[in-house]
Amino acid sequence: MYINYELTLSLAFFLTKNLKVVQEYDKYTEEDFNVWKLLFDEQMQQLPTIASSSYIKGLENVQFKNSEIPNFTAVNKLLQEATGWKIHVVPGIIETLPFFQNLSNQEFPATTWLRKMSQLKYIQEPDMFHDVFGHVPLLSDPVFCQYLKGLSKIALDYIDNANVLELMARVYWFTVEFGLIREDGVVKIYGAGLISSPGESLFSLSSSDLHRPFSVKEILATSYFNDRYQVQYFVADSYQQMYDALDEIRTEIERYVAEEIEVKPA
Numbered sequence: 001m002y003i004n005y006e007l008t009l010s011l012a013f014f015l016t017k018n019l020k021v022v023q024e025y026d027k028y029t030e031e032d033f034n035v036w037k038l039l040f041d042e043q044m045q046q047l048p049t050i051a052s053s054s055y056i057k058g059l060e061n062v063q064f065k066n067s068e069i070p071n072f073t074a075v076n077k078l079l080q081e082a083t084g085w086k087i088h089v090v091p092g093i094i095e096t097l098p099f100f101q102n103l104s105n106q107e108f109p110a111t112t113w114l115r116k117m118s119q120l121k122y123i124q125e126p127d128m129f130h131d132v133f134g135h136v137p138l139l140s141d142p143v144f145c146q147y148l149k150g151l152s153k154i155a156l157d158y159i160d161n162a163n164v165l166e167l168m169a170r171v172y173w174f175t176v177e178f179g180l181i182r183e184d185g186v187v188k189i190y191g192a193g194l195i196s197s198p199g200e201s202l203f204s205l206s207s208s209d210l211h212r213p214f215s216v217k218e219i220l221a222t223s224y225f226n227d228r229y230q231v232q233y234f235v236a237d238s239y240q241q242m243y244d245a246l247d248e249i250r251t252e253i254e255r256y257v258a259e260e261i262e263v264k265p266a
């Protein structure tokens, strides 16, 4: 079953604007700890062989364990040392502007709540397992972080242009959420939507017919699905290749704007 817990940037809405939220660690229940452990153990049966080595190294860098829901204060100290990034607590899906503002400030927006035991296979919004287990380990990789920050700068320059934001959502979607990377000739997963999804992680690697080489032009021209598996995934050669592509992303977006090319979601 597909687990729909992805951000839909162009349709993002605010739950509680300007509300200062924090992780209340003492309020996690025994069920929360059990859910974290079950999800963690399930994913770790496969991730060591199918996930990018940077993600696996990142898991060690941020010291995630199956027995402990990550404490953001401790994780942020480790992230600060590694890349200067931190987790920024949000109550749920946030609007596009604060989302990219957070990224440009080297803060990754993440929720603190976990799905219930009855929701292990399906939740409608990203929970902490997706936001934290899926995204945070790679925030200890400096080049990946520079790429993420670079994306946010482009998005902020066009924050009032819905067309461009849809293009940026495509880039974010096909890299940060559902990206694949080739390491020593083997295609691995690094996108958080794949890392945190038992079904789609395996599906994305199930056939080379699903794989396209990383291409800015092609990604910008490809709409994505937020309610089912993707029909193609883009395979980068390295995070450096993605970082180096930021200039091309900006150039292509300028072309879309100049030629008034309309972009429609799937």
Ligand SMILES: [Fe+2]
Binding pocket: 006, 007, 126, 130, 131, 134, 135, 177, 192, 193
């Ligand atoms: Fe995500």
